[in-house]
Amino acid sequence: MGLPQQQAEYFTYADYQTWPDETRFELIDGIAYAMSPAPTRSHQVLVLELARQVSTALKGKPCQAFVAPFDVRLPHADEADDKVDTVVQPDVMVVCDPAKIDERGVRGAPDWVAEVLSPHTARKDLTVKLAAYERAGVLEYWLLHPTDRLVTVYRLVDGSYGRPDIGEMSGTRAIGVLPDITIDFALFSD
Numbered sequence: 001m002g003l004p005q006q007q008a009e010y011f012t013y014a015d016y017q018t019w020p021d022e023t024r025f026e027l028i029d030g031i032a033y034a035m036s037p038a039p040t041r042s043h044q045v046l047v048l049e050l051a052r053q054v055s056t057a058l059k060g061k062p063c064q065a066f067v068a069p070f071d072v073r074l075p076h077a078d079e080a081d082d083k084v085d086t087v088v089q090p091d092v093m094v095v096c097d098p099a100k101i102d103e104r105g106v107r108g109a110p111d112w113v114a115e116v117l118s119p120h121t122a123r124k125d126l127t128v129k130l131a132a133y134e135r136a137g138v139l140e141y142w143l144l145h146p147t148d149r150l151v152t153v154y155r156l157v158d159g160s161y162g163r164p165d166i167g168e169m170s171g172t173r174a175i176g177v178l179p180d181i182t183i184d185f186a187l188f189s190d
Helices: 041-057 122-126 128-136
Strands: 025-028 031-034 064-067 071-073 092-095 105-107 112-116 140-145 150-155 165-168 172-175 178-184
Touching (some): 025 128, 041 064, 122 128, 128 140
Antiparallel strands (some): 025 031, 140 150
């Protein structure tokens, strides 16, 4: 099977695994979304620094940090992997349950996810992925806006995100679900 030709076609992880590596896609509720071209330098600087700080803070702890590309399969229930219709690649994530991690990536909701917004993916990250992460049970979802230097934080409370906490990317900010980790935005240089 080749790459998806129509947005209306329904795909699963079984289809996703047959697509060539040269073009990256995410699946959300069976719809294939082409990943943007290679990220900008400023995007990569933010992802790398965020991942470095999180990974360093997790040293010797049971939680693990991962960066894209790393598949996260978000099943709706207990369906087999080949039937899963949502597979995403968050920029940075933390998973605290080792049973969710396998050689393919992660099956189930990470505890914390961060996406660095880009012009090509911002709309999807702010709407479609937000809904997928909420449904899957991602406890905390950060959206970093590199141009506006803002961070938008969604926290899962009683199964829904509710109103986000929006602040400047300055000073420090603790990850709510990982209280031992504080992100120092002063270390983010461009």
